[in-house]
Amino acid sequence: MLSLQCLFLFALLGGIAGSPPPDPVPILRLPETPEELKLEIEAAAKSAEIDEPQALAFAARAVAMGKAGKNAATRVGALDAALRIPLRKKSADLAAQRDVLWDLVIEEDAQEGVLLAPLVARNLKDEARLEKLRKKTKAPELKATFAYMDLLPQINKRDRNEQETKDLIAAIEKLKKEHGSVADPMRKQTWAETCDGVLFPIQKLAIGMEVPDIEGKDTAGVAFKLSDYRGKVVLLDFWGHW
Amino acid sequence: MFPHERSLVARLKDEPFALIGINSDKDLEKVAELNTKESITWRSFWNGPDGTGGPISKRWGVTGWPTLYLIDAKGKIRHKFTGNPGDEKLDALIDALVQEAKQATAGH
Incomplete structure (x- = not known):
């Protein structure tokens, strides 16, 4: 026990061999x-x-x-x-x-639209906070994001009647007109492009519409088109093995 | 859904009907393997390496799997389902459209 203490003292005083203690390495x-x-x-x-x-x-x-x-x-x-x-x-x-x-x-x-728009889009449940931000911001990217947010309940609705569909299309067209040239930072495109993307399923994929063609490759790598099957009833199934 | 789809394809193999998938798995090699294992014989577009975020489902605004579209022989969208509507219901709707297609052909 005593010898251990001595050793410790030695070390503290500069080591047995008399070499100077190493400088403490600054933690950077x-x-x-x-x-x-x-x-x-x-x-x-x-x-x-x-x-x-x-x-x-x-x-x-x-x-x-x-x-x-x-x-x-x-x-x-x-x-x-x-x-x-x-x-x-x-x-x-x-x-x-x-x-x-x-x-x-x-x-x-509050004016950092490009930085904040994706964060807003990902956190729509934070309503109280978003309202505060909405009141304060003048950033065009956020104004567009908030305008889109207002339409989301209608966009996400599964069954729309004819009038609701008409109203929704008009609302999206309005958003496109007012905010089309503004950047949509989350989707890395303009709001005009985002609006077109949202309009496509609403306008082109309604019951009674002629189905838009799909061109692509099958899972074996062979190119084909949905319209190759015209003349047959087609059950189109978005699926996966997961 | 696979067992029902297998029997559907088998039952209607001589009728004007096709089941076409949009496979939304990320790994194409695994798809081939699992298709063999599950006896999936019908054709599917591949939605690409982004899986459910791939270009076809994105363009079509698909947010739920499975999403089904039932298209008549003239290419009109007649029914649309997010989630499986039930085997019997689906069978009845398909059969009606197949009948419609056959009558249209017979009338020409």
Whole structure:
């Protein structure tokens, strides 16, 4: 015991051989980026279900990152990371952490349409927060996103009568006219293109319409067309083995 | 759905009817393997390596699997289902359209 203490003392005083103690290596840690945090959350969620303490620890890091963030990308990224924490049970504490970031982003970055539009589109359930943002923003990408959001209940409705279909088509045409040239950052195209994509199934795939042709390759790699089967009743089935 | 589809294809093999799939699996090699295992003989377009996010389902606005379209012999969309409508119902609708197609041919 005594000899151990001596050895420790020796080491402290400069080592047995008299060599100077090594300089402490400075720990150079770059500040964590939102992308790193997102990847870590994703990896943690893959290996096991995330519990509340774990979720709150991730959220705390996101909040710290957001508060320290000197630019919109970091703050919005931190909010995005916090919103991606997959916790199944409801947690008031997690909601409070997310609210801190929402408030920060709405306060500082409400005009960052390109950064915020995809986040808004992915978090439509956060209605109260989105309303706040909607009131504050003048960003064209967000105005278009919010206009589209208003149409979603109708777009997602399975059975529309003739009048509802007409009204919906008119509403989408209006959105296209007003916001068509604006970027849709989530889909990486313009809102005109997004509107056309939404209109296609509504206009062309209604009961009674002539079916649009499909050209492609079969699972053996042979090219064919749906119209090759004209003259036969066709059951077209979107399916998979999963 | 496979057992019913197999029997449907077998039952209507001499009728003006075709079952055409839009296969939305990501891995094409596995599809070939599983098609053999499951005796899937009908033809499918492949929706591409993005699976359910592939170009055909995206263009058609498909968000649920299976989604079914029943198209008559003239190429008109007559019925559309998100989710399996039930074997008996589907059989009845197909049979009616097949009859319609045969009568139209006989009338010419």
